[in-house]
Amino acid sequence: MNFLPGSSSAGKNIVDKAYVTNSSHFRKVVVHVTAMGLLFIMALTIRLAFLQANHSNVFMQRDAGEYLNYARNLAYFNVFSKAPPGIAAAAPDAFRSPGYPLLLSLVLRISGEQRFLENALTVQQVAGALLTPLTYALGVFFLHPAAAVTAGLLTAFSPHLISVGGCMLSETLFAFCLLAGLCAFQWAIRGTVRVLPVSALLFGCAYLVNETVLFLPFIIAAAIRWRLNRYEDSDYRRAMKRGLRIFVLVFAIFPCVWMFRSHVLLPPVAARGTDRAIATLSHGAYPGFIYKTRFFMPFPYREDPQQPAFGSSMENFTRILWQRAKAEPWRYVSWYFFEKPLYLWRWSIIQGKGDAYIYPVNRRLEEISPLLGVMATTMRLLHPWLMVTAALALPLLLFKRRTETYFPQVRQTLSPQLVLITLLYFTLLYMVFAPWPRYSIPLRPQFYLCATWSLAILMSMIQGLFSKHRAESSISESGPFNG
Numbered sequence: 510m511n512f513l514p515g516s517s518s519a520g521k522n523i524v525d526k527a528y529v530t531n532s533s534h535f536r537k538v539v540v541h542v543t544a545m546g547l548l549f550i551m552a553l554t555i556r557l558a559f560l561q562a563n564h565s566n567v568f569m570q571r572d573a574g575e576y577l578n579y580a581r582n583l584a585y586f587n588v589f590s591k592a593p594p595g596i597a598a599a600a601p602d603a604f605r606s607p608g609y610p611l612l613l614s615l616v617l618r619i620s621g622e623q624r625f626l627e628n629a630l631t632v633q634q635v636a637g638a639l640l641t642p643l644t645y646a647l648g649v650f651f652l653h654p655a656a657a658v659t660a661g662l663l664t665a666f667s668p669h670l671i672s673v674g675g676c677m678l679s680e681t682l683f684a685f686c687l688l689a690g691l692c693a694f695q696w697a698i699r700g701t702v703r704v705l706p707v708s709a710l711l712f713g714c715a716y717l718v719n720e721t722v723l724f725l726p727f728i729i730a731a732a733i734r735w736r737l738n739r740y741e742d743s744d745y746r747r748a749m750k751r752g753l754r755i756f757v758l759v760f761a762i763f764p765c766v767w768m769f770r771s772h773v774l775l776p777p778v779a780a781r782g783t784d785r786a787i788a789t790l791s792h793g794a795y796p797g798f799i800y801k802t803r804f805f806m807p808f809p810y811r812e813d814p815q816q817p818a819f820g821s822s823m824e825n826f827t828r829i830l831w832q833r834a835k836a837e838p839w840r841y842v843s844w845y846f847f848e849k850p851l852y853l854w855r856w857s858i859i860q861g862k863g864d865a866y867i868y869p870v871n872r873r874l875e876e877i878s879p880l881l882g883v884m885a886t887t888m889r890l891l892h893p894w895l896m897v898t899a900a901l902a903l904p905l906l907l908f909k910r911r912t913e914t915y916f917p918q919v920r921q922t923l924s925p926q927l928v929l930i931t932l933l934y935f936t937l938l939y940m941v942f943a944p945w946p947r948y949s950i951p952l953r954p955q956f957y958l959c960a961t962w963s964l965a966i967l968m969s970m971i972q973g974l975f976s977k978h979r980a981e982s983s984i985s986e987s988g989p990f991n992g
Contacts, residue, residue: 545642552665553638556674560634562877563675568868573677580613603771604780608717609679636685637674641665643688644954650695651925656961663957668865668885669950676868679718684951686715691927705752706759713763725934726760791820793943794830796844807860850936853944856892860945899960902929925962928955
């Protein structure tokens with residue numbers, strides 16, 4: 510008996526099937542890699558063009574100035590402090606998260622002062638360009654590749670993501686770490702469980718850039734753990750449970766170490782992130798971001814005589830807010846439950862130069878190139894419709910099973926649970942805190958993915974209606990009196 514492959518017709522069929530399978534898989538990989546590469550090149554070209562037009566006049570005050578102080582103190586004095594560098598024995602603090610200043614200090618050490626700004630912003634724009642292939646990579650888990658490309662293009666063309674990459678702000682780095690963490694987690698739950706520690710590391714980096722992400726990994730892990738009971742594969746279930754425990758433990762190292770440093774190693778008078786959080790709570794407690802006059806709309810707390818006491822402690826905050834809410838209960842109910850999400854996801858920046866720009870720029874996108882102007886205008890016009898379709902993702906997901914009974918085509922579309930959980934988490938979070946539109950910029954890739962998924966579901970439903978109508982028409986035409 511000859512056991513060599515191809516020595517019989519059965520062996521030949523096995524080899525042929527394996528060849529076809531491997532060939533098909535290879536073609537899919539080539540398509541995905543090509544799409545991701547083209548998206549990255551396109552996004553990077555746009556971002557470098559914007560940086561080239563605006564690198565000579567980068568705004569370095571307010572938040573950007575504080576980040577620069579942190580970076581220089583770390584690079585030159587090995588102390589994490591927002592105090593202006595050069596002050597003898599600057600006191601350490603924990604007012605801002607350490608991740609972004611650590612990156613800036615690393616670039617400063619490598620580049621030196623002369624090329625620091627150019628290199629730091631170039632690194633940011635490269636990270637911003639990487640959001641586009643990452644959006645595609647996450648999207649293909651639950652979207653058709655063409656729809657994932659659409660979400661990637663929206664991310665590439667987003668004026669907010671383009672402009673914020675030219676600012677000395679943490680939004681771009683946070684967006685990258687968060688999206689990369691979600692991609693790795695999605696990859697892990699699809700079978701590659703060993704990637705979960707990588708996802709935990711990326712979520713940990715996201716926490717070090719922006720501490721608002723603190724509870725998200727635990728919520729995602731709990732959601733996946735609950736869904737594991739539906740799987741019949743006991744080996745997969747066992748591996749995922751073990752992987753989720755490692756995921757939670759690895760991620761927990763990051764907040765534990767940072768909180769230990771903040772609460773144990775800092776003097777009692779040092780500024781902490783909790784101080785900034787309470788102040789942000791008070792900043793978000795003005796309905797419509799107005800205290801009395803519209804003139805102070807971006808900064809209503811500046812004309813409030815009860816500031817800074819309002820945002821100085823949780824006791825003061827809850828007492829003053831309760832007094833004001835009792836005087837106008839429906840105004841505050843409307844503000845906290847309905848208006849805040851709209852403000853968070855609106856197009857125009859409130860605390861900034863307006864439109865898609867936080868800080869002043871030399872040349873806006875439409876001033877750099879007519880093509881970029883058309884792109885920015887198109888994205889501005891699409892934004893309200895994208896908000897509507899992204900908001901539809903939650904009811905469409907909740908009623909997906911019921912919808913499938915009437916529209917079988919919908920069964921072919923998988924669900925974006927991780928993306929939707931992320932958007933809901935941050936939306937609910939900023940319904941409590943100040944919903945400045947700037948805070949939604951790092952979430953634009955997930956926003957575009959949800960909007961694209963909703964459009965895919967709606968198109969499947971419309972296609973189902975047309976198919977049903979054609980089927981009924983063909984039945985009526987072939988009735989008993991039509992032969």
